[in-house]
Amino acid sequence: MIKKILIANRGEIAVRVAKACREMGIISVALYSDADRNSLHVRVMDEAYHIGASVAAESYLDGDKIIALAKKISADAIHPGYGFLSENSNFIKKCEDAKIIFIGPSSKSVKMMGDKTTARTIMKNHNVPIVPGTTEGIKSYEDAEKISLEIGLPIMLKASAGGGGKGMRRIDKIEDLQKAISSAQNEARKAFGNDTVYIEKFVENPKHIEVQILADKHGNYIHLFERDCSIQRRHQKVVEEAPAPTLTKELRAKVTEAAVNAAKACDYYNAGTIEFLFDQKESFYFLEMNTRLQVEHPVTEAITGVDLVKEQIKIAQGDVLTIKQEDLKIIGHAIECRIYAEDVDSNFAPSTGKILHHSLPSGPGVRVDCGIDILSNISVYYDPMLAKVITFGKNREEAISRMIRALGEYQIAGVTTNIHSFQWILNHPEFTNGSFDNNFLDREFIPLLPGKWKKELDDKYEHVAAILSALLKNKDSKTTAFKRELNHDNQWGKENYD
Amino acid sequence: MTDYIVSINDNKHLLKILSNNSIELNDDNYEVELSQLSNFSYLLKVNNRVYQITTEKFDGQNYTFTIGGFSYNTTVRTSLEEKANEYLQNKAKENGTEIIKSPMPGLIVKILKQVGDNVKTGEPIILLEAMKMENEIRASATGIIKSISTKENSSVEKGEALLEIG
Numbered sequence: 001m002i003k004k005i006l007i008a009n010r011g012e013i014a015v016r017v018a019k020a021c022r023e024m025g026i027i028s029v030a031l032y033s034d035a036d037r038n039s040l041h042v043r044v045m046d047e048a049y050h051i052g053a054s055v056a057a058e059s060y061l062d063g064d065k066i067i068a069l070a071k072k073i074s075a076d077a078i079h080p081g082y083g084f085l086s087e088n089s090n091f092i093k094k095c096e097d098a099k100i101i102f103i104g105p106s107s108k109s110v111k112m113m114g115d116k117t118t119a120r121t122i123m124k125n126h127n128v129p130i131v132p133g134t135t136e137g138i139k140s141y142e143d144a145e146k147i148s149l150e151i152g153l154p155i156m157l158k159a160s161a162g163g164g165g166k167g168m169r170r171i172d173k174i175e176d177l178q179k180a181i182s183s184a185q186n187e188a189r190k191a192f193g194n195d196t197v198y199i200e201k202f203v204e205n206p207k208h209i210e211v212q213i214l215a216d217k218h219g220n221y222i223h224l225f226e227r228d229c230s231i232q233r234r235h236q237k238v239v240e241e242a243p244a245p246t247l248t249k250e251l252r253a254k255v256t257e258a259a260v261n262a263a264k265a266c267d268y269y270n271a272g273t274i275e276f277l278f279d280q281k282e283s284f285y286f287l288e289m290n291t292r293l294q295v296e297h298p299v300t301e302a303i304t305g306v307d308l309v310k311e312q313i314k315i316a317q318g319d320v321l322t323i324k325q326e327d328l329k330i331i332g333h334a335i336e337c338r339i340y341a342e343d344v345d346s347n348f349a350p351s352t353g354k355i356l357h358h359s360l361p362s363g364p365g366v367r368v369d370c371g372i373d374i375l376s377n378i379s380v381y382y383d384p385m386l387a388k389v390i391t392f393g394k395n396r397e398e399a400i401s402r403m404i405r406a407l408g409e410y411q412i413a414g415v416t417t418n419i420h421s422f423q424w425i426l427n428h429p430e431f432t433n434g435s436f437d438n439n440f441l442d443r444e445f446i447p448l449l450p451g452k453w454k455k456e457l458d459d460k461y462e463h464v465a466a467i468l469s470a471l472l473k474n475k476d477s478k479t480t481a482f483k484r485e486l487n488h489d490n491q492w493g494k495e496n497y498d
Numbered sequence: 499m500t501d502y503i504v505s506i507n508d509n510k511h512l513l514k515i516l517s518n519n520s521i522e523l524n525d526d527n528y529e530v531e532l533s534q535l536s537n538f539s540y541l542l543k544v545n546n547r548v549y550q551i552t553t554e555k556f557d558g559q560n561y562t563f564t565i566g567g568f569s570y571n572t573t574v575r576t577s578l579e580e581k582a583n584e585y586l587q588n589k590a591k592e593n594g595t596e597i598i599k600s601p602m603p604g605l606i607v608k609i610l611k612q613v614g615d616n617v618k619t620g621e622p623i624i625l626l627e628a629m630k631m632e633n634e635i636r637a638s639a640t641g642i643i644k645s646i647s648t649k650e651n652s653s654v655e656k657g658e659a660l661l662e663i664g
Contacts, residue, residue, distance in 0.1 A: 357537075411539070414554065463544070465551075466504040466523060467544060472574075474500065477500075
């Protein structure tokens with residue numbers, strides 16, 4: 001039985017895992033960097049330890065330090081969350097050698113799936129359809145050019161160690177290939193310490209649909225249906241939902257079966273996600289497997305009633321899965337919006353600063369997983385995701401209307417966020433009718449930057465903003481002519497205050 | 499009584515404060531009541547509806563508000579300030595220099611141009627790395643690079659001036 005878990009992460013996911021620990025009576029332990037001294041994840045756990053400098057390499061990515069800490073404090077397990085060390089097979093191997101339970105799959109499975117070219121080979125051998133392309137990294141420019149022309153442009157370059165859009169390039173013209181290979185390799189080397197880049201055919205206007213699976217250490221495999229994560233900008237997911245609005249029963253049966261086969265192909269246990277691309281003709285291809293908990297796991301929890309983190313912990317300590325496939329039903333519809341600290345109209349530039357005011361939405365069908373609170377510092381060191389708002393309804397329409405309502409209740413000051421832009425997405429006909437694909441935002445939204453997208457919204461408050469501006473200015477002018485900059489940490493619009 | 503001009507999303511609103519509780523906006527009259535909840539939050543009653551508004555940025559002219567999930571960047575000027583501003587803008591256009599500022603905090607990976615080089619609008623001039631992604635900063639004007647105020651491998655804040663095109 002696991003008694004004490006070191007949560008080797010930060011932000012909302014560390015908070016999320018701590019909640020499961022608390023409910024299970026397990027001691028939760030936080031670690032934090034210099035920048036995270038006052039962060040929310042430190043405040044909600046049973047114990048907290050300083051681990052190192054703000055730069056992730058010296059704190060959340062320093063596996064040796066983390067394992068040493070786990071031993072010192074007698075933690076019997078490490079939960080990696082997502083990102084950081086979660087898919088680092090060397091780190092998992094070190095946990096295994098140190099007899100610390102890693103709450104996730106074996107280092108072997110992660111190694112197989114973490115290398116995208118190996119994963120493609122395994123899937124191909126197990127009859128899981130893969131996107132046409134290479135199952136090996138690019139060896140020379142001549143080879144790359146030959147293969148690209150063979151499978152036909154456009155193609156994608158992808159980092160074999162990749163994820164999150166890093167080291168990824170779309171090639172439309174063969175002249176661009178050489179330059180793109182070196183910049184993709186460069187980015188991949190920096191992000192992952194591995195510059196292997198491979199070629200995939202570019203699937204036109206696909207949907208991104210992924211299947212959640214759970215497997216125990218005794219050979220039992222189940223799936224928890226799918227999520228549609230096609231609302232992305234530049235390969236960064238923004239809105240996710242479950243179930244996929246356009247998937248037919250027949251295709252659901254096929255893709256979930258393929259997902260379970262994919263998990264079996266790498267002797268998988270714990271929670272995992274198999275990502276697929278669906279083309280416009282309803283063929284689907286294996287994209288990659290994420291060998292960890294996903295950011296968007298709450299939508300699956302909402303539509304199945306399963307607490308995935310608790311299942312992860314139970315599987316890790318060797319329990320047999322108690323959920324049977326036939327017991328699982330889709331009980332409603334759920335949507336997640338990722339709240340980022342970013343200035344949408346400045347080309348999504350990350351926004352840094354201190355949170356000065358924070359009030360979360362609540363009420364029927366609303367869940368917020370959040371990693372920040374008043375006075376949290378949003379720094380350049382980590383991912384700019386602040387929180388996830390998840391709404392659940394008896395059907396998609398209800399989930400959407402709840403989301404629009406909930407986002408209207410979300411109040412935050414101190415950083416610029418993308419909250420307003422969801423009003424555009426959630427009200428767009430392509431979103432409401434479900435016909436959107438992965439390129440929806442890049443095609444429809446990006447051209448409306450900066451600011452033009454606001455004109456497409458039914459604006460209910462512009463007159464209120466105008467009135468408040470004038471009243472505040474009038475009030476200021478009656479007292480003294482003075483400047484107020486309330487948030488000295490905020491770099492946003494710094495040039496205006498010189 | 500002062501007249502204010504409020505600019506929001508390229509719209510200009512003319513606003514007159516008639517008394518403590520009444521204003522005229524674009525020729526319509528409204529009853530208003532304002533109370534401050536905290537440094538960052540106001541309640542504004544407009545006729546019969548109360549709005550809770552999150553505020554953040556003030557410098558006597560520019561404001562940022564969030565109302566019901568909508569964000570607004572507003573600029574408010576007295577009619578006199580508005581005229582002065584138009585004059586200054588026209589003058590800047592005649593001078594014709596453009597300062598390229600960093601759109602985000604990050605690290606300068608590469609500067610692709612040198613002082614004296616010709617650049618065209620849209621041409622990449624600097625590679626900036628932020629959150630492990632490389633971003634191209636492009637020229638927002640056509641001209642000659644007059645000065646460069648940053649160097650490779652230095653970190654920059656958002657809004658920091660990087661170079662000047664003239």
